[in-house]
Amino acid sequence: MEDCIEMILQDSPLSQQTEHPGVTACCGALLTGMYGLWSLFALPGLRRVPGKLKQVPYLPSSKRQTVNVMRHLRGRSGRLADLGSGDGRLVFAASSAGFQCTGFEINSILVAYARAKAQWTGLGSSHADFVKTDFWK
């Protein structure tokens, strides 16, 4: 009986797969790296906030959500604040529609990224500004 099972297993397609330890190690390293990168961006926003309010992780707005926000802003002008501005996508969208926008963000990496992007795209700080702060304090 045991011989029969061994024979069946030997013939199965699973046992015919060749092992590639290098590929497995690379995949593991890649996934660990991606998780590490994600943690850097997401974890600061997961700090405890006062009261019974939920924690706010970094979940950037989709293109559709950004368009919806801009639709609500249509016909308005002036100053705008994005509490928890992430990578600054809403700030950039609003400032391109003429708003003077300030993003408040707790995650210093995201703030640095947003500031670099603002500089890269030539937006002055009067149009798009980013402040590294905890908006609960």
Ligand SMILES: C[S@@+](CC[C@H](N)C(=O)[O-])C[C@H]1O[C@@H](n2cnc3c(N)ncnc32)[C@H](O)[C@@H]1O
């Ligand atoms: C759901 S994301 C939204 C990002 C961005 N507004 C967008 O629409 O793409 C929420 C952001 O709030 C930030 N955040 C969470 N708690 C914060 C706090 N207490 N003060 C400032 N920013 C905070 C997180 O780091 C995260 O980037």
